[in-house]
Amino acid sequence: MLPVFPAADGCCTPMAREPLGEADAAALARTFKALADPVRLRLLSLIASFEGGQACVCDLTGPFDVSQPTISHHLKVLREAGLVGSERRGTWVYYWVVPAAMNRLASLLQVPGQVSAPPGSGT
Amino acid sequence: MLPVFPAADGCCTPMAREPLGEADAAALARTFKALADPVRLRLLSLIASFEGGQACVCDLTGPFDVSQPTISHHLKVLREAGLVGSERRGTWVYYWVVPAAMNRLASLLQVPGQVSAPPGSGT
Numbered sequence: 001m002l003p004v005f006p007a008a009d010g011c012c013t014p015m016a017r018e019p020l021g022e023a024d025a026a027a028l029a030r031t032f033k034a035l036a037d038p039v040r041l042r043l044l045s046l047i048a049s050f051e052g053g054q055a056c057v058c059d060l061t062g063p064f065d066v067s068q069p070t071i072s073h074h075l076k077v078l079r080e081a082g083l084v085g086s087e088r089r090g091t092w093v094y095y096w097v098v099p100a101a102m103n104r105l106a107s108l109l110q111v112p113g114q115v116s117a118p119p120g121s122g123t
Numbered sequence: 124m125l126p127v128f129p130a131a132d133g134c135c136t137p138m139a140r141e142p143l144g145e146a147d148a149a150a151l152a153r154t155f156k157a158l159a160d161p162v163r164l165r166l167l168s169l170i171a172s173f174e175g176g177q178a179c180v181c182d183l184t185g186p187f188d189v190s191q192p193t194i195s196h197h198l199k200v201l202r203e204a205g206l207v208g209s210e211r212r213g214t215w216v217y218y219w220v221v222p223a224a225m226n227r228l229a230s231l232l233q234v235p236g237q238v239s240a241p242p243g244s245g246t
Contacts, residue, residue, distance in 0.1 A: 015164065015167065015168040015171065016168065016171035016172065016220060016225070017171075017172065018168075018172055019165065019168050019169045019172050019186075020164055020165050020168040020169075022161065022165070025161040025162075025164040025165045025168070026161045028158075028161075028164055029158070029159050029160050029161040029163075029164055030159075032155045032156075032158040032159040032164075033155075033156075033159035035151075035152070035155040035159075036152050036153075036155040036156040036158075036159045037152050038145065038148040038149045038151075038152040039148075040152075041138065041143055041148040041151055041152055041155075042142065042143050042145070042148045044138065045138040045139065045141075045142050045143040045148075046142045046143075048138065048139030048140075048234060049139065049140065049141055049142050063142070097139060097234055099234040099235070102139070102232050102233065102234040103232070103233055103234060105229075105232050106228075106229040106230070106232040106233045107229070109225050109226070109228050109229040109232070110225065110226055110229045111171060111220055111222040111225040111226060112222070
């Protein structure tokens with residue numbers, strides 16, 4: 001597993017607090033690209049929802065209208081982005097979501113205040 | 124502005140709590156696609172970091188090595204994803220980040236627990 005994220009410094013500073021640098025933005029964009037696919041999002045969510053937080057790859061093909069090699073490709077993208085971990089046990093590979101990676105992304109997106117800045121309130 | 128996100132129900136349930144449905148996953152993937160570009164991430168971060176949380180489009184081209192029409196295209200993608208709002212005032216268009224949209228995404232990504240599930244701890 002080679003996480004493309006976090007990059008260097010500034011990994012956990014909310015992006016609303018200070019402008020993202022080029023390297024951090026590039027690493028972060030790669031991570032969001034891994035999330036920018038409906039099947040990958042459903043896989044991630046399905047894995048995380050499994051009892052014990054782990055799922056056998058044998059449990060992950062049934063709910064999808066795509067082939068097993070396609071599921072394996074999507075799981076590889078998620079793994080390379082550092083969003084899931086995996087381990088072979090006997091015949092099957094097991095997957096789990098990496099909470100630290102997900103929560104780091106969540107922290108980065110957080111913006112103080114829930115209400116949109118009303119037009120005209122700024123400088 | 125036509126936010127592609129949130130979709131229907133389940134907009135704010137963390138995706139680790141229950142498996143994402145197809146419609147929610149499709150809408151969410153579109154939003155992450157809007158974030159999956161380094162220039163758009165830097166624009167979003169730059170706008171949010173401006174004093175007062177708003178930025179004139181005239182302030183947003185300087186820091187980038189891309190043309191003004193390219194910046195405008197990226198801003199349009201962010202606006203159509205519901206991540207930024209905009210308003211014309213006189214000569215210039217002003218942009219601001221929509222905190223509710225960013226924080227909703229952050230909530231969706233959050234996973235309980237910071238430590239990866241140790242292999243073998245599940246069922």
